[in-house]
Every structure is written in structure tokens, then in C-alpha cells.
Amino acid sequence: MDDMSKSVNVPPKVLTIAGSDSGGAAGLQADLRTWAVLGAYGLSVVTAVTAQNSVSVERVQYMSPEFVADQLDAVLPDYGAAAIKTGFIGQTELILVIASKLQQYGCQKIVVDPVLVNHRGQPMFAEAVRWHYVVALMPLAYLITPNVMETAVLLNAGVPDPYDLLRLAQLAQELHRLGAKNVLLKGGRDREDVVDIFYDGRTIHELRSPYIETENTHGAGDTLSAAVCVALARGEKLDTAVYLAHQFTHQAIQNGAQWRLGAGHGPVFPAIRDT
Numbered sequence: 001m002d003d004m005s006k007s008v009n010v011p012p013k014v015l016t017i018a019g020s021d022s023g024g025a026a027g028l029q030a031d032l033r034t035w036a037v038l039g040a041y042g043l044s045v046v047t048a049v050t051a052q053n054s055v056s057v058e059r060v061q062y063m064s065p066e067f068v069a070d071q072l073d074a075v076l077p078d079y080g081a082a083a084i085k086t087g088f089i090g091q092t093e094l095i096l097v098i099a100s101k102l103q104q105y106g107c108q109k110i111v112v113d114p115v116l117v118n119h120r121g122q123p124m125f126a127e128a129v130r131w132h133y134v135v136a137l138m139p140l141a142y143l144i145t146p147n148v149m150e151t152a153v154l155l156n157a158g159v160p161d162p163y164d165l166l167r168l169a170q171l172a173q174e175l176h177r178l179g180a181k182n183v184l185l186k187g188g189r190d191r192e193d194v195v196d197i198f199y200d201g202r203t204i205h206e207l208r209s210p211y212i213e214t215e216n217t218h219g220a221g222d223t224l225s226a227a228v229c230v231a232l233a234r235g236e237k238l239d240t241a242v243y244l245a246h247q248f249t250h251q252a253i254q255n256g257a258q259w260r261l262g263a264g265h266g267p268v269f270p271a272i273r274d275t
């Protein structure tokens with residue numbers, strides 16, 4: 001019989017290299033949920049397991065670099081991935097092994113979400129981690145998706161005022177000069193709007209949506225970069241991909257905005273429910 005896979009409409013395959021959030025809001029759980037909603041097939045290579053809930057992160061258990069390499073060697077030669085996202089990594093040895101495997105397998109569509117600060121905006125890792133992101137991972141990325149605080153950490157710069165969109169545009173350009181091919185700087189503000197700044201090396205684009213008054217934004221950044229990743233896997237152009245992902249994330253925040261699932265910050269939720 002002919003190769004059935006040619007005639008069957010298979011989903012795009014996407015890989016997240018990320019941490020597990022036991023609270024189910026962020027990390028690989030947010031990525032896989034986003035991909036299921038968008039009809040993609042998600043692979044997951046686990047970098048770390050966190051013990052956390054809606055209030056706090058209690059513990060982080062890192063996987064060994066060898067075991068992360070084993071996971072990548074297991075999935076990439078077999079399934080392959082049309083696009084890859086990196087999330088929580090947190091250790092220099094893990095950054096190095098991931099960078100080397102990404103080069104070995106030659107994936108072009110890599111979205112790097114530089115998870116560097118906690119939700120209070122405090123840096124989570126030592127300076128060496130920042131530096132490894134810049135020298136080892138950023139050159140491999142097709143897109144990086146830092147928020148305002150992560151941008152300041154990556155550039156070793158002062159924290160910008162999120163309302164100063166001109167300054168954010170400058171910082172996006174500085175990240176490009178530092179080696180990022182494309183930059184989506186998340187979390188700018190303008191009056192009642194949230195503004196993400198997208199810089200492709202030529203033009204600054206603004207992506208806008210109305211600010212939603214809620215504390216339930218845990219996982220918003222993961223959802224956004226996972227949504228960009230799947231659009232790229234489907235062959236969308238990057239400017240279309242970031243636009244679709246911005247709208248998708250706005251809707252995901254809207255969906256969970258009124259919830260009270262735990263005592264603290266609630267999740268965003270991209271699925272449409274009929275109950």
C-alpha cells in the first residue's frame with residue numbers, strides 16, 4: 001500500500017523545551033494546552049520540574065544535562081519538529097546542551113522565551129545564565145519574546161517604563177543589535193491598551209489590545225510564544241504569526257479573567273468552553 005501519511009492530514013509537530021508547572025498555569029502545561037487548542041501535536045522535553053501553585057514556587061528540581069540531551073535525541077530524529085519553543089531553562093549547563101542539540105538537528109524556526117524573572121519582576125538566576133542566553137541561545141533563535149523586565153536583564157539595562165513605547169522600541173533594536181533576528185517585546189502599555197513591540201530588523205510594529213483588569217495572567221507569556229511557534233510551524237509569515245498570537249493571548253486572558261481557581265494568581269486559558 002502507498003505511504004498513508006502522505007494522504008492523511010497530519011497536524012504540525014511542535015516541540016517545547018521547558019519546565020513543568022505543577023500548578024498547570026505556565027511552563028510546558030501552557031504550551032501543550034495552547035497547541036492542543038490550535039490543533040498542533042506537541043512534544044515536550046522537560047528541563048526542570050517545579051513545585052508551585054498560584055501563590056508561590058516552592059522548589060525547582062532540574063533535570064541533568066545528559067537527560068535533557070537524551071530527551072532531545074529521542075524525539076527529534078524520530079518525530080522532528082516544524083518549530084521549537086524554549087521556556088524555563090535556568091542553568092548554564094542546560095542552555096549549552098540545548099544549544100548544541102538545536103544546532104545538531106538544525107531546526108530553523110526556534111522561538112526563545114527568555115524566562116529570566118519571576119512574576120514579581122525579580123531576576124531568578126545568576127548573571128552567567130543571562131550571559132549564556134545572549135551568547136549561546138539568542139544566535140540560534142528566529143524570534144525572542146522577552147517581557148519588559150527580561151529585556152532589561154538581557155541588556156543589563158535599567159528597567160524601562162512600560163508606558164515609554166519609544167524607549168521599548170529602542171530596546172528591541174538593541175536586542176537585535178545583540179544578535180536576536182526578530183524581537184517581540186511584550187507588555188508595553190499605552191493608556192487602556194497593552195502594546196507588544198515587534199521588531200524584525202527593519203520596522204517597528206505595535207500589536208495592541210485592550211488591557212484586561214485581572215491578576216489572572218499566569219502563563220500569558222508562554223501562551224503567546226507557543227501560539228507564535230505553532231503559526232510558524234504552519235508556515236505563516238512571522239508578522240502574521242505574532243499578530244495571531246497576540247490576539248489569541250488576549251482572548252485567553254479574557255477567558256480566565258474572572259476565575260478564582262487557587263488563592264493567588266490564576267491562569268490564562270485558551271480553550272473555548274461550552275459549560
Ligand code: PXL
Pocket residue numbers: 018019020021026027028050052087088115218219220221222
Ligand atoms: O511563565 C514563565 C514560566 C515558564 N516555565 C515555568 C514557570 C514559569 C512561571 O511561573 O513556572 C515552569
